[in-house]
Amino acid sequence: MKTLKTYAILYLVFLYAPIFLLPLFAFNTSTIIAFPLTGFTTEWFTALLDITEMHSALFNSLKIAVTSAVLATIFGIFGAMASTRYHFPGQKGIMGFIMLPLVLPEIIVAVSLLVVILKLGLSTGSWSVIAGHTLICTPFAIAILNSAFAALDPSLEEAAYDLGETRASTFRRVTLPLVMPGIVSALLISFTISMDEFIIAFFLTGADPTLPVYLFSMLRFPKLLPAVMALGTILVVLSILLITIAEIFRRRGAKRAGLKDTGGFL
Amino acid sequence: MTIKAKPERKPLISLQNIQKHYGEYHALRGINLEIGEGEFFSLLGPSGCGKTTLLRTIAGFEDIDSGSVMLAGKDMMGVPANKRPTNMVFQSYAIFPHLTVAENVAFGLRKSPLSKVEKAEAAEAALNMVGLSGYGNRAAHALSGGQRQRVALARALVLKPKVLLLDEPLSALDRKMREQMQVELIKLQREVGITFILVTHDQEEALVMSDRIAVMFEGEIAQCDDPEVLYRRPKTKRVADFIGVMNFLPATCRHEGGKKIVNIVGLGETEITEEQCPEGFPEGAATVGFRPETLTILYEGQTPTHREAPAMIEEVVYYGDMTYYDVKFDGVDTPVRLSMRNLFGRDVLEVGTRARISWSPGALVVFG
Numbered sequence: 341m342k343t344l345k346t347y348a349i350l351y352l353v354f355l356y357a358p359i360f361l362l363p364l365f366a367f368n369t370s371t372i373i374a375f376p377l378t379g380f381t382t383e384w385f386t387a388l389l390d391i392t393e394m395h396s397a398l399f400n401s402l403k404i405a406v407t408s409a410v411l412a413t414i415f416g417i418f419g420a421m422a423s424t425r426y427h428f429p430g431q432k433g434i435m436g437f438i439m440l441p442l443v444l445p446e447i448i449v450a451v452s453l454l455v456v457i458l459k460l461g462l463s464t465g466s467w468s469v470i471a472g473h474t475l476i477c478t479p480f481a482i483a484i485l486n487s488a489f490a491a492l493d494p495s496l497e498e499a500a501y502d503l504g505e506t507r508a509s510t511f512r513r514v515t516l517p518l519v520m521p522g523i524v525s526a527l528l529i530s531f532t533i534s535m536d537e538f539i540i541a542f543f544l545t546g547a548d549p550t551l552p553v554y555l556f557s558m559l560r561f562p563k564l565l566p567a568v569m570a571l572g573t574i575l576v577v578l579s580i581l582l583i584t585i586a587e588i589f590r591r592r593g594a595k596r597a598g599l600k601d602t603g604g605f606l
Numbered sequence: 607m608t609i610k611a612k613p614e615r616k617p618l619i620s621l622q623n624i625q626k627h628y629g630e631y632h633a634l635r636g637i638n639l640e641i642g643e644g645e646f647f648s649l650l651g652p653s654g655c656g657k658t659t660l661l662r663t664i665a666g667f668e669d670i671d672s673g674s675v676m677l678a679g680k681d682m683m684g685v686p687a688n689k690r691p692t693n694m695v696f697q698s699y700a701i702f703p704h705l706t707v708a709e710n711v712a713f714g715l716r717k718s719p720l721s722k723v724e725k726a727e728a729a730e731a732a733l734n735m736v737g738l739s740g741y742g743n744r745a746a747h748a749l750s751g752g753q754r755q756r757v758a759l760a761r762a763l764v765l766k767p768k769v770l771l772l773d774e775p776l777s778a779l780d781r782k783m784r785e786q787m788q789v790e791l792i793k794l795q796r797e798v799g800i801t802f803i804l805v806t807h808d809q810e811e812a813l814v815m816s817d818r819i820a821v822m823f824e825g826e827i828a829q830c831d832d833p834e835v836l837y838r839r840p841k842t843k844r845v846a847d848f849i850g851v852m853n854f855l856p857a858t859c860r861h862e863g864g865k866k867i868v869n870i871v872g873l874g875e876t877e878i879t880e881e882q883c884p885e886g887f888p889e890g891a892a893t894v895g896f897r898p899e900t901l902t903i904l905y906e907g908q909t910p911t912h913r914e915a916p917a918m919i920e921e922v923v924y925y926g927d928m929t930y931y932d933v934k935f936d937g938v939d940t941p942v943r944l945s946m947r948n949l950f951g952r953d954v955l956e957v958g959t960r961a962r963i964s965w966s967p968g969a970l971v972v973f974g
Contacts, residue, residue: 498667499700501688503714503765513713517704 359576366569373565384570391567397554401535404466404550408473409530415474416481416526417519423482424489442479449475450543457544465546472540477530484529488522521589528586532579608638609820609830615642618768618801619664624673626659626825633659634670635825641769641803641818646795648804648812651822652848658773660822661805665771666690678768693762694771697778699754701746701761707733708742710757714765732760735794752783759791763798772804776811788814809849813837821845841884843893843973852895853942855935859892859972868972870894872935873915876967888974898930900969901944903961905952910964919959929954933963 369379388394422428423435441449453472457464492515500510516523541550549557555571558564611617619641626634633656641647649657662668664675666687675682682690693714702710711729720728733739736756741749749757755775762770775791776784792815795802806812812819813833820830829841840846843854857870866887869875880887904910920941921932929948932941944963948954955961 493698493700495696495698495700496702498687499694499696499761500702500713501686502665502667502692502694503761504688504717506688514702 362569362572362576365566366573368566371563371566373569384566385574387567388570388574391564394551394554394558394571397549397551400466400548401551404469404473404541405531405534407470408477408534409527411470411474412477412481412530413485413523413526415478416485416530417523419478419482420485420489423486425494438482439479441476442483446476446537446539450540453540454543463546464544466548468544468546469541469550472544473530473534473537476537476540477533480529480533481526484526485519485522488519488525492518524586524589528582532582608640609827611640611642611645612818615645617641618643618645618678619803620674620676621660621664622674622676624660624663624675625671626656626663626668627671633825634663637673637825637827639820639827639830641801644799644801646792646802646804646815646817648806648816648819649822650806650809650812650819650848653807655822656825657805657807657822661694661771661773661803664769664803665692665694691768692771693765693767693769694773695755695758695762695775697774699758699775699778701749701754701757703747705746706742707738707744707746707749707757710746711742711760711764713761728764729760732764733757735763735797736760737790751779752787755779755787759794763794763800767800769801769803772802774805774807777806777808784811791815813849821848823848837897839881839884840895840971843895846895846971846973851898851943853898853901854893854895855938855940855942857892857894857972858890859888861887861889868892868894868970870970872938873913873965876913876970878967878970878972882968882970883972885974888972893973895971895973896942896965896969898943898945900966901933901942902964903931903944903946903955904964910962912964912966912968915963915965917961917963919955919957919961922954922957924954931955933961935963 364377365373366384367380367382368377369381369383370377419435419438423431449472453468453475454464457468462468496514496518497510500514501507505513536552537550538552538556541553542556545553555568558568608620608622617640619639621637621639624634624637626632635656637660649660651657659668663670664677666682666685666689677691702713705713708726708729711732712725715725715728718725730739730742733741733756736759738753738756738760741753741757746754746757758775759770772791776787779787788811791802804812804815813836816833818830819833819836821828821836823844829836829845831839836845837849840849840852846852847854855870855872857868859866859868861867866878866880866883867875868878902911904914915935917933917935919931919933923930923932927948929946931944931946933944934941946952
């Protein structure tokens with residue numbers, strides 16, 4: 341029992357301690373990332389305002405993440421409906437292939453996409469990163485939406501249809517509101533995955549790097565390191581905020597729909 | 607041959623030679639049936655007999671291989687569920703959990719030409735009809751099972767369908783609630799006058815509620831009759847066994863001077879009539895069936911109203927108002943069940959007691 345407890349604590353320390361170092365050095369006056377701390381400052385945060393390349397990288401990342409998340413979620417809805425609402429020959433095999441990118445090494449996806457794009461004589465850019473990210477996010481979206489659709493009693497859709505709605509208006513009036521928590525989850529997870537994805541972005545980004553790619557290039561300049569720390573701190577706070585909001589929405593949705601809370605992602 | 611609606615009722619639904627396969631499985635094997643206007647009709651059978659498939663065929667949720675569904679004189683071929691004058695109460699009730707009770711009830715009224723106020727009034731009237739007036743603003747997911755059931759009914763009835771289809775609507779309720787809802791459903795059906803078609807596997811429920819019952823086995827209608835006829839004069843041994851409790855004893859049959867004589871093991875010989883043999887008079891080996899309540903234990907000094915046979919009490923099951931006895935007639939190995947009302951002052955007999963049993967030849971049904 342005691343060993344298990346120690347193990348659990350060590351595990352959590354290993355997991356989260358490095359993240360706590362971020363704000364520590366982001367507010368430290370020294371440009372060298374090392375103890376002891378030398379003093380408190382917010383100058384690295386103000387410095388962020390002047391690095392315009394970073395702004396465009398951040399904006400680029402946001403654009404890619406939002407687009408990929410929306411696309412992956414739309415494909416996810418189609419995929420989840422196909423797997424839970426219909427039966428057709430070869431269904432298992434097809435679903436397997438759709439879910440495959442979940443375990444496929446990203447480097448393979450990245451390299452093969454790059455080869456295809458170059459062979460087609462196209463040039464890489466934000467669009468190719470969006471394509472790659474949609475590809476890797478879709479299986480996650482399907483996995484989340486699958487459980488949302490599977491938890492939905494098919495009689496609800498039949499009842500709406502029986503009461504005079506069309507297939508489309510049934511989806512709008514019944515299916516969509518009831519799987520909305522799943523859709524929000526899928527959007528957020530896809531957004532998060534795309535936002536911090538590096539390999540595909542590194543290979544497929546053209547002239548405009550995404551934020552992770554830009555940060556990687558900045559590591560060559562030690563002077564900029566504290567600013568990177570400051571940016572990291574902001575991102576951590578934003579992520580926590582985002583996930584908390586998503587969780588509040590999910591719980592509220594589950595409560596309103598009278599579903600039993602199965603825990604979700606948090 | 608089509609099972610006709612009763613002459614006093616105008617036929618509303620006419621099913622002609624309905625065939626349906628699920629892959630290799632033959633789910634409906636030629637259903638020919640008419641259901642009358644304002645009738646409370648039940649489809650009764652064990653699970654997998656095709657009763658739900660038939661109900662969903664009428665609703666428009668199933669594509670049939672061949673045959674036709676006529677509803678109020680119109681061929682329903684190619685008419686989808688959302689365009690049919692039928693509404694369904696689902697087994698799970700399918701109450702929309704994200705809407706209020708009133709929004710649930712008014713769900714189907716969206717496209718109706720009524721004004722907003724009229725729609726709200728119609729919904730409230732429907733809720734009032736099922737005993738839920740004033741519940742409109744409640745969240746649907748906070749309702750109990752019985753209340754969900756009522757909301758589902760109100761939601762279907764508010765559209766004034768020609769037929770209300772009920773798919774095992776009471777199976778999720780506890781016994782007390784179920785019995786209460788049975789009576790309420792009968793009253794409701796009389797009040798609105800709409801044709802109700804109920805699917806159930808519970809023979810008691812079907813007997814209590816229906817004007818007519820179709821008993822289904824393996825995708826076919828085995829018998830379609832009034833509850834009383836079905837109970838008293840089942841057409842086959844299987845129907846007899848499915849509806850209520852039926853005792854069976856082996857027997858032999860012969861003609862003697864124009865009379866039909868049956869010799870029952872342990873009970874002796876008796877004459878029977880033509881109508882006691884639904885499958886025709888079986889010359890030679892046969893089985894006789896009789897209900898528990900057609901047997902009576904004779905207490906001290908009582909004389910039999912019909913025939914009498916000695917027996918031994920093997921098992922006693924006490925139900926409060928009734929007692930069920932399993933008795934063995936002398937010379938018979940299979941026990942038969944009989945039921946006695948526990949009238950005031952009448953003792954419940956013990957296992958091992960010898961008793962005189964009165965039985966009625968007229969209550970026998972003879973199968974081949």
